[in-house]
Amino acid sequence: AQSVTQPDIHITVSEGASLELRCNYSYGATPYLFWYVQSPGQGLQLLLKYFSGDTLVQGIKGFEAEFKRSQSSFNLRKPSVHWSDAAEYFCAVVPIYNQGGKLIFGQGTELSVKP
């Protein structure tokens, strides 16, 4: 079945430590790929996107993500986490065949940051 999987429901990292959030997708063709962040009770903010080309994409707030076709993954990384990064992170895809641009989201990963 077509799906987006974020294996980690909750991750806790220390401030200043590096971060990697995992995302895997299951589609026949490489979809458009996105990472969004959501603070409590808020809407979603786009961090970065991948459509094609360079597999390492840079986003806002110091985040980056790497697309690996062989692993059907699009993991989000940040070299040094700040306390303000604590939030819920969602990986999302738009299947290439979907002309409507419907976003399909993973379950989300909640990030906590220890001082």
Place this chain on the structure above:
Amino acid sequence: DAGVTQSPTHLIKTRGQHVTLRCSPISGHKSVSWYQQVLGQGPQFIFQYYEKEERGRGNFPDRFSARQFPNYSSELNVNALLLGDSALYLCASSFGVDEQYFGPGTRLTVT
């Protein structure tokens, strides 16, 4: 430029009532999508409209309906509310089929 705006911010309704949620897209964006986010889950796609035409519909019952107006703003209507309809309803706008920009959401509580 203003982002996506949604109204109201919060809403409390009783089972069986109906509700109308409103969304104004970013200026220049012609596509509006609606998502439902139940607590602890990722958003689920409900509808997408482009140039006032429905372009996609998610797996939601017919109690859910939407429309887009000539100024590209949109309404989401839900009839015969159930307790399970309690959620954050998110509106997103986009220029085409590229990245979608989300509003702050409307928190609907059904009692």
